[in-house]
Amino acid sequence: MASTSGQDPASDTDPQVVAAARAAARLARQVTISLGEVDLSLPQYRVLAFLDEGEAAPSDLAGRLSVSRPSITALMDGLITRGLVDRRPDTDDGRRVHHHLTDDGRDTLQQADQAVGDRLVAIGTHVNAGDPSVLIAGLARFGQAIRAAQAAGTT
Secondary structure (H helix, E strand, C coil): CCCCCCCCHHHHCCHHHHHHHHHHHHHHHHHHHHHHCCCCCHHHHHHHHHHCCCCECHHHHHHHHCCCHHHHHHHHHHHHHCCCEEEEECCCCCCCEEEEECHHHHHHHHHHHHHHHHHHHHHHCCCHHHCCHHHHHHHHHHHHHHHHHHHHCCC
């Protein structure tokens, strides 16, 4: 495997890094399965979680979620139709809109968080003598690393 990161080529072939990358792919599938219980797709869940932090314009959502503007529009239209998200005009610029999580959207997000969390805990009980807390804490820490990388503009 050739190095594409500009870092030490040995890190690109580290078996633990490869195992982590593949585990992340498997984990995404497990999250998707859990979200099916509350009739959400992974992109919809990501949008609801992002809007839980506050309102957002479509261009902000597209950039933050790394999707195209037309994709975010289609995604938002579906969430609006379901009553999970509300679209409101910008008070300072009537040409812009902002999206907000509705009460139903917040409830659905809470149900999704519970479904995903329950699945992660259930999977995590198969290691560490049945104690999933180390794995859960590691995932939470990885979430902090992603937010820090986004804030630094490196992801």
